[in-house]
Amino acid sequence: MKQEYTISLFTEDHIGILSRITLILTRRQINIESITASESAVKGVQMLTMVVTTTPDMVNKVARQIEKLVDVIKVFVHTSPEIICQEIALFKVTSRGLMSGSMIGDLVRKHHARILEVTPEYIVVEKSGNKAEITDLLAILEPCGVLQFVRSGRIAVTRQVKELNAYLKEMEEAERGRPEKLEVYN
Amino acid sequence: MKEKTTTAAEQDMNNHEAEVTGAEALLKSLIEEGVDTIFGYPGGAIMPVYDKLLDYGDRLRHILTRHEQGAAHAAQAYAMVTGRPGVCFATSGPGATNLVTGIANAFLDSVPVVFITAQVTSVLIGTDAFQETDILGISMPVTKWNAQVKKAADIPDAIARAFYIARSGRPGPVLVDISKDAQVENLRYSYRKCTYIRSYNPVIPLHMRDIESAAVMINHAEKPLILAGHGVILSGAAEELKALAEKGGIPVAVTLLGLPSFPQKHRLFAGMLGMHGNYASNMLTNQADLIIAVGMRFDDRVTGNLKKYAPDARIIHIEIDKAEINKNVRVDLEINNDAREALKALLPLVREKSLEKWIREFRILDRVEYEKVIRPETEPDEGDIRMGEVVKTVSDLTDGDAVIVTDVGQHQMAVARYYRFSEKSTLVTSGGMGTMGFGLPASLGAASGSPGKPVVAFIGDGGFQMTLQELGTIMQYQIPVKILLLNNNFLGMVRQWQEMFFNGRYASTEMANPDFVVLAGAYGINARRVTRREELGQAVGAMLAAKGPFLMEVAISREANILPMVEPGASVSEVTLTYR
Ligand SMILES: Cc1ncc(C[n+]2csc(CCOP(=O)(O)OP(=O)(O)O)c2C)c(N)n1
Numbered sequence: 001m002k003q004e005y006t007i008s009l010f011t012e013d014h015i016g017i018l019s020r021i022t023l024i025l026t027r028r029q030i031n032i033e034s035i036t037a038s039e040s041a042v043k044g045v046q047m048l049t050m051v052v053t054t055t056p057d058m059v060n061k062v063a064r065q066i067e068k069l070v071d072v073i074k075v076f077v078h079t080s081p082e083i084i085c086q087e088i089a090l091f092k093v094t095s096r097g098l099m100s101g102s103m104i105g106d107l108v109r110k111h112h113a114r115i116l117e118v119t120p121e122y123i124v125v126e127k128s129g130n131k132a133e134i135t136d137l138l139a140i141l142e143p144c145g146v147l148q149f150v151r152s153g154r155i156a157v158t159r160q161v162k163e164l165n166a167y168l169k170e171m172e173e174a175e176r177g178r179p180e181k182l183e184v185y186n
Numbered sequence: 187m188k189e190k191t192t193t194a195a196e197q198d199m200n201n202h203e204a205e206v207t208g209a210e211a212l213l214k215s216l217i218e219e220g221v222d223t224i225f226g227y228p229g230g231a232i233m234p235v236y237d238k239l240l241d242y243g244d245r246l247r248h249i250l251t252r253h254e255q256g257a258a259h260a261a262q263a264y265a266m267v268t269g270r271p272g273v274c275f276a277t278s279g280p281g282a283t284n285l286v287t288g289i290a291n292a293f294l295d296s297v298p299v300v301f302i303t304a305q306v307t308s309v310l311i312g313t314d315a316f317q318e319t320d321i322l323g324i325s326m327p328v329t330k331w332n333a334q335v336k337k338a339a340d341i342p343d344a345i346a347r348a349f350y351i352a353r354s355g356r357p358g359p360v361l362v363d364i365s366k367d368a369q370v371e372n373l374r375y376s377y378r379k380c381t382y383i384r385s386y387n388p389v390i391p392l393h394m395r396d397i398e399s400a401a402v403m404i405n406h407a408e409k410p411l412i413l414a415g416h417g418v419i420l421s422g423a424a425e426e427l428k429a430l431a432e433k434g435g436i437p438v439a440v441t442l443l444g445l446p447s448f449p450q451k452h453r454l455f456a457g458m459l460g461m462h463g464n465y466a467s468n469m470l471t472n473q474a475d476l477i478i479a480v481g482m483r484f485d486d487r488v489t490g491n492l493k494k495y496a497p498d499a500r501i502i503h504i505e506i507d508k509a510e511i512n513k514n515v516r517v518d519l520e521i522n523n524d525a526r527e528a529l530k531a532l533l534p535l536v537r538e539k540s541l542e543k544w545i546r547e548f549r550i551l552d553r554v555e556y557e558k559v560i561r562p563e564t565e566p567d568e569g570d571i572r573m574g575e576v577v578k579t580v581s582d583l584t585d586g587d588a589v590i591v592t593d594v595g596q597h598q599m600a601v602a603r604y605y606r607f608s609e610k611s612t613l614v615t616s617g618g619m620g621t622m623g624f625g626l627p628a629s630l631g632a633a634s635g636s637p638g639k640p641v642v643a644f645i646g647d648g649g650f651q652m653t654l655q656e657l658g659t660i661m662q663y664q665i666p667v668k669i670l671l672l673n674n675n676f677l678g679m680v681r682q683w684q685e686m687f688f689n690g691r692y693a694s695t696e697m698a699n700p701d702f703v704v705l706a707g708a709y710g711i712n713a714r715r716v717t718r719r720e721e722l723g724q725a726v727g728a729m730l731a732a733k734g735p736f737l738m739e740v741a742i743s744r745e746a747n748i749l750p751m752v753e754p755g756a757s758v759s760e761v762t763l764t765y766r
Contacts, residue, residue: 061513070386168384
C-alpha cells in the first residue's frame with residue numbers, strides 16, 4: 001500500500017548532491033511532492049526534507065540507495081506520527097474581497113494567520129500549519145479573489161531523541177576504533 | 187629528452203613542497219597512489235597534462251588507445267587483473283562522452299577506475315564553449331562519485347579522494363573533471379592520502395550476533411547452497427570461501443563474475459547460476475533449504491522469475507553494499523559486511539559436516555547435463571566446429587592458468603560454461619552491462635597488467651567489429667594478446683533469441699564480414715583462420731606459443747544455440763536442456 005513518507009536526510013554541503021538524490025527517485029518513478037533544503041544544527045551539514053508517496057518496501061530501497069551516496073551522512077524515513085512538521089503559505093488576496101464582513105478578524109483569530117502587508121489593492125496573508133490547514137484556508141480565501149498563492153515544502157523535526165550529532169560522533173568513533181585503514185579492494 | 191626525465195625525478199625527490207603546475211601535480215598524485223599505467227586519448231583541453239606526461243615517461247606508461255571507450259575498458263581490465271584502480275584520461279567534450287559506456291560498464295561490475303577528464307577553462311564552463319560538455323551531469327548516474335576541479339591547489343586532494351572512494355567499500359568508477367586553467371596554474375604541491383570521509387563509511391563493523399545466527403542456520407541446514415559472486419574476488423575471500431564450504435560440506439554455485447572465486451575441479455563446485463548456467467545449480471536452488479549468498483546481488487539473469495525463486499530456502503545475504511540487500515530478493519538474515527571479514531568470523535562457528543546425499547543430487551543432474559549438452563558441445567565428432575570445443579581446447583591447454591577475457595554474446599556464455607576456472611585464473615568479462623565491444627580493448631588492458639601470463643580473448647564477429655580499431659593499439663605497443671575470434675557470421679546471441687522466441691525470423695542479425703586474417707595482417711598482427719576440427723588443437727597450441735599478439739579466427743557453426751537456458755520469465759527450475 002502506498003502512503004506518504006517524509007524522508008529527512010543530512011548531507012555534506014557539496015555541489016551536485018541534490019542531483020544525485022533526485023536521480024535515484026526519478027529512476028524509480030517516485031515523484032517528490034515537496035522538497036526543502038536548509039542548513040542543519042551542525043555546521044557544514046545540509047538538511048533536506050522530502051515528501052514522497054510510495055510503498056514501504058520502495059521507500060526503504062531508495063533510502064538505502066540514497067544513504068549509499070558518498071556525500072550523504074544519514075537518511076531517515078518517517079511516517080506522519082513520528083514527526084512534527086509544518087509548511088508555510090503566503091496568500092495575496094484582493095483587498096476588496098477580504099475587507100467585506102468579518103473575514104480579516106477571522107483570519108487572525110480562527111486561523112492563526114498573520115497579515116504581512118495591506119495596500120488598497122491587495123492584502124498579503126501568511127499562514128503556517130500542516131498541509132490540510134493550509135488547503136482549508138485556501139478554500140476559504142478563494143471566494144475573496146486569490147491573486148497569488150505559494151506554499152513552502154514541508155519542514156520537519158523528529159520525535160526521536162537521538163540527534164544527528166550523536167550519529168556523527170558514533171561515525172567518528174567507529175572510524176577511530178578501526179585498527180588501520182583497510183584497503184578492501186586488493 | 188633524457189635530461190628532462192632526470193630533472194623531473196630529481197625535483198620530486200628533493201623538495202616536496204615545490205611549485206608545480208596543476209598538470210604536474212596530477213601526475214605526481216597518481217604516482218603517490220601507485221599508478222604506473224594510464225590508458226587515454228589526448229585533445230585540446232587535456233594537452234597540458236599530456237605535455238607533462240612526456241617528462242614522467244619513466245614512471246608513468248601511457249597507452250594511447252584508438253578510442254576513449256577502448257581506454258575506459260582497458261583501464262577497467264587493468265584494474266581487474268592487478269587489483270589496483272585503473273586510470274583513464276580523456277579530453278573534454280567528445281573525449282569525455284566517449285567514455286560513458288566504459289564508465290557505466292565499470293559501475294555495474296563494481297570495478298575501481300579513476301577517470302580524469304579535462305574541462306574547458308573555468309570562466310567558459312556553462313557557456314556551451316567549444317568542446318564543453320557537462321560530463322559531471324552525464325556521468326552522475328554511472329559513477330560512485332565525481333567532482334570538478336577548477337583550481338590547481340585542489341587537484342591533489344581531489345585525486346586522493348578519488349582513489350580512496352574508488353577502491354574502498356564496494357569498489358566503483360569515479361571521475362574527476364579538471365578545467366584547463368587548473369592544469370596550467372601553479373600550486374605548492376604536497377600530497378596526503380585520503381583515509382577518511384565523514385559521510386562515507388566503507389568499513390562496517392561486524393555484528394557478532396548476526397554471524398552467530400548465520401552459523402546456527404548453516405549448522406541446521408540439510409540442503410544448503412552457497413552462491414558466490416564478484417564480491418568474493420573483490421574482497422579477496424576465495425580462501426575463506428573454500429574453507430567454509432569444506433568445513434560445512436556445502437556446495438558452491440557461482441555467478442558469471444564469480445566464476446574464478448571457487449575452483450571448478452573441487453568436488454563441492456556446483457556450477458554457474460543463471461540463464462545459461464548449469465543444470466544442477468539452477469534446479470537445486472529451488473530445492474535448497476538455505477541459501478548463503480556472498481558478494482552477489484541477485485541479478486535477474488541469475489534469479490529468473492523472482493516469484494518462483496528458492497521457495498523452500500531461508501536466505502543469508504553477506505554483502506558490503508546495504509542497498510543490494512532486500513533489493514531483489516527478500517532475505518532472512520542480512521550481514522552487511524565485507525565478504526572476507528564475515529566469512530572469517532563465521533568459519534569457527536560452523537560445524538564440520540558432510541552432506542553426501544545432497545551433493546549426490548548435484549552429481550545426478552550434472553550427469554544429465556553432460557550427456558545432453560556438454561558432451562555434444564565440447565566433443566562433437568561431426569558437423570561444424572562448436573564454440574564449446576574451442577573453449578575446451580584452450581582450457582585444456584592452459585589448465586586454468588590464464589587471464590581469460592570475453593566480449594558479449596554466445597561465445598561469452600560458452601567461455602563461462604566450458605572454461606575450467608581455477609585459483610590461477612582471472613576472468614575479465616562484462617557482466618552487468620553486457621557491453622559488446624568490451625573484449626578487445628579489455629584484452630589489451632589485461633595484458634598490460636599481467637606480463638608473463640597468457641591472455642586469451644574470446645570475441646564474436648559482431649563485438650569485434652565494435653572496437654576493432656584497438657588492433658592499432660595492440661600493434662603499436664606489441665601487446666601479446668591472443669585473440670580468438672569465434673565467427674558464426676551472425677549476431678549469434680540475438681539470432682538464438684530470434685530462433686527461440688521470434689519464430690526464427692532473423693531480423694538484422696546476419697553479418698557480411700571482412701577477411702579478418704587480412705585485416706589483422708594490415709596491422710602487422712599474425713593471424714590464421716581455422717575451419718576444420720582436426721586443426722584446432724594444434725592451432726590453439728601454436729597461438730599460445732606465439733610470441734607477440736596473435737589473432738585466430740575459427741569458423742563456427744552458424745546456427746548453434748547456447749544451452750541449457752532458463753528462458754525469460756521462467757523459473758530457475760524450468761530449464762530448457764535441449765532445443766530442436
Ligand atoms: C553494445 C551492445 N549492443 C547490442 C547488444 C545486444 N547483443 C547482445 S549479444 C549480441 C550479439 C553478439 O554477436 P557476436 O558478437 O557475433 O557474438 P556471438 O553471440 O555470435 O558469440 C547483441 C547484438 C549488446 N549486448 N551490446
